[in-house]
Amino acid sequence: MKPRGIFAIVVCLFGALALLTQPCLAGEPKTLKVGGLFCLTGFGSSAETYIAQGAKLSEEWINEKGGLTIKGEKYKVELVMEDMKGTADGAVAAATKLVYDHKVKIVIGTVVPFMVQAAGSVLEPAKVLRLVLYNCGMPSEYGPQTPYMFLTYDSTIEGMRAALDYLKEAYPKVKNVAYIIPDDGSVPYLDKLFREKATSMGYEVATVGKWAMTTQDFSPIITKVLASKPEAIAFANGWPQATGSMLKIIRDMGFKGPVFGCNYDDAYQIMEIAGKEASTDFFIHQIDLDSPDMTPMIKEIKKRAEAKYGKAYGMHIWGFNPLYELKQVIEAAQSTDSTVLKDTWGKMKTIDTVYGPGRMGGLKTYGINHTVCAPCPIVALMAGKVKWVKWVDVYSP
């Protein structure tokens, strides 16, 4: 056979193949790429690895439920994760890769303020919709200048309000509280908000202790805080190693009053670090996965996490939440355009979260109404055991 004949046959074969496969391809759902920014190594990875796993579970959950339906078309979600490596440089590099290599227009993740800000320097100018998990109250981190950023759950400001309310209820004799904050740039803002809330409830603020982010041994700062004779001690923020270490030192130094965290953290991990003897009269913003009081969605995520990773953690639930909310926003907007999504979400009054019904707020507190306020769970450590306390309704106006 002449080469021209062979060429004609090959062309015909490819043409037939293309025609045969065309209907199948038309039936395939489209893919919506969503970026995931997490610290999978380095600073913060002890928690963010599990947050990333939670996000992965939510991607699978959405796709199993048939994906997203936008204007009659089916979309499958593909989560593209990048490691921020626990540094600001890493956050910028990871965000750049997501925007310019993977071409994503929606990003979930990041918790630590300096990384939220660093990633924002790339994501905001590119008009990428950001679903951030946490906030430390700095205007440079979240506010009117970050119109594409949404805070997907209660953070330290909402946690502080819930914790002080619970302190009043559980320890009515306490008259003054010391507040300990990591020196990550948030001190002037959190200090002011804490004083406002505490004094409005009749508490005196005994002292405000600030610890350097590089602190290895918290004994000096705890010595200083205890010298102010507080009756209760509050932690603004910190990963389990900091919270657990501080709790241990506080108890070792003989303080017997209530200690509490205003942030979302893993009570089991804190107890492992502090030790059972020190783990008493402590409470924090966290869920108890074994409590029957959990929402049906939390129970389902727990099952999925146990099936996929062997064990479920509170961080899995936290990581699941942003995509769970995003699904609702996309279906309400019937678009994947980040500006349309931003505008639609900005007009929504309520949104469902895995923690229960959420309300949009934050205009007065943060200067932008992009904050999802949902029921805030409280868990206590009492006599070396994790004890579920209750859900507290919090709202940032």
Place this chain on the structure above:
Amino acid sequence: MISDVAAQTVVNVLMLSSIYILVALGFALLLTVLGILNFAHAAIYMVGGYICYQLAVVVGINQWASLLISMIAVGLLGLFLERVFFRPFLKDMNRIVVVTLALIIILQATINVTVGSYIRRIPSFVPGVLRFSGVSVSGDRLATFVIGGVLLLAVILFIRKTKTGLQMLAISQDSDGAALQGIKTHRIFAVTTAIGCALAAVAGSLMGAILSLSPFMGDIMLVKAIEIVILAGIGSIGGVLIGGLILGALDATLPLFISGSATDLTGLCIIIILLLIRPQGLFGREV
């Protein structure tokens, strides 16, 4: 009240200094004898902590026995590292720095992938808290203070009083000259690395009980170790005691007067001023 704070601060200074000295000791030994700036020291310290944790918590062996096994295992790891990673590049500072930096990534990633990033803590070696005259100190910190002091003394005596130690000193002064005198330099390099790594394992295990364990726990401690060794003066093992005490005193007292990150900055400024006065460090040799 002020006297209570002052007394507690004195205890904090001693405890924190002993932590720093313990971490810096192995790093100083390798730098003094081999001339290796072993940036992987803090990652080796982390591996030591994890081995101790696995043995004590997962396998269920007695904590002190776990610490001893961890010391031996990491000492053997040191022999391997010396033979494969350090020896080929001993006289090339640039390459050795890159190799030790690469080792950090290898060791951290290995632990991160195999054990995970979940924060762990080794149960107390010495449970309980000692309280006297308004001052508190946990059993683990007290144990670290004693062990740190004993190990420092042991290392100094080993170097000054044993044949192997004197050979280490000879090599640290002139390795070619020492070789010409019949000292088996490679054997001494191997012994030094094994001891340095074993010391790191002790530090990592004790810190795993006092603080916590994570694959990245050594990152900040490495900076502290470098500060101590530079302050002490390169070549001075005994100077590590004074360097550790100065850094411990700064880190334990400055937070009482200055808040947050300013303590780090002030501490570093004081160290820089000391180095401006004595560029070779407090006990270092003039180059």
